[in-house]
Amino acid sequence: MNDLEISDEILAFDPETLARIPVRKSDVLAKFAAASNRRAVRIVQGMADRDDVLDPDAVDRRLVRVHCEMQRVSEEFQHGQRVAEILRPVLEALRRTGVPRPMRLVDVGCGTGYVLRWLAAQGDLGDDVELIGADYHPALVGEAMRLARLEDLNASFRVVNAFRLDPPATLYLSTCVIHHFRGASLDQFFRCHESPETKAFVHIDFQPSPIAPFGSWLFHAVRMRDPLAKHDGVVSAIRAHPGSELLRASREGASGFVRAMYGTRMGFLPIPRAFHSLIGLRPEYRDAFLQAIGPRRSRLGAWE
């Protein structure tokens, strides 16, 4: 089954030290060949290597370019607005219930930091909110920092495990990242939210549906130039977790939170949105959140 993303396979980091681990091109090719993914094999074959080890500088340059292209997904699907629509009432609920300030909003796997930079550019989340992007990949974090500097945006980006920040996040956020966590590592991802300082999480990702693969293919075929962006964009939509799986994993991993899916359908129509969001809150903030979100509460699924 073609559910491997090239960008996941050509890059490896030690989860403890975050040191880069050399990736053997032949290993990556073998993986995609075993999955009968000839397209991915062709793309990887074209990548530079030194003695069968993928050239890390070439990989970095390629991934920065691919993230720049893929930012179009975030722009056209208005990820900044989507996130802000949820964050504002969450932050309002936390303020009303006296959460210590500043509140740390940490974007897990921020990449080049589009959403945080967008939020910083809008500047309306409040001065008591600290925007921090965390990612393992120094090249992407470096690019996020460069872009934030160019536009004088008040957001910081770090090469760090988002769940090992000191102090920990008040609120964890991710966009189009959670599908990278598969099987047991999805449960483990949610277990990392359980620090007492963490009050909420918001994770936005593709919503699987019968039309998602075709829609994603069309979107990427028309807009992306880099074959890697075209490939991974489509695979992301195909392998995204259904809401039920996100709820299950967060229930088992982060049992100290109540949780609900948000924005799965277009109003009252049975049309699935391209993206859905998982919202998790400590139970004591739920009522304040429901008050703050107002009429948009109709977009929430059942709390559990």
Added chain:
Amino acid sequence: MILLLATLYVLASIDAAASGYAAAAGRSALIRKGPHYRRAMLRGFFAGQVTAAVSLTLILTIVRLSPDPSALRSDIARVALRMLQVYLPFATILAGAFALRTLPSVDIRSLTSTLVFGPLAGIRPLVGVGGLLWGVWAAPRVEIVVGGAVLLALWLSLERALGYFYRAGEVV
């Protein structure tokens, strides 16, 4: 005929500016991209003017070299009218989607992207070819078919040509 060619020129100029936008899209990861896209669209517009001048020169040359310029002019007018029958509805749908996009709704904006701009950008070359075929069907003369094909190829290659302004792999 002048009005028909002028309408085609206006549509082609807008298409050229849009080609500038398309060539620039995905090359800047900044948040405030207004200047980036304005420059790109202006570049596309000016490239479109050069292409329009080449197109007009080609049409005038073909008419001048024709043994029966008056009949050829009338055929060109018929072809242009039929091309507009294809291109104008296409442009109207896009204009309608742009109008919808001004509404402050994440859903509506996302829908215009997925249901209109994406698919229409994908079929744009086919619409170009379809409009030309529908046009020349009314007057299938060799000089119109060949001239039309050359001009269409010029216009459709504009986006790719504009892409060369950006160095390979450059991220703004």
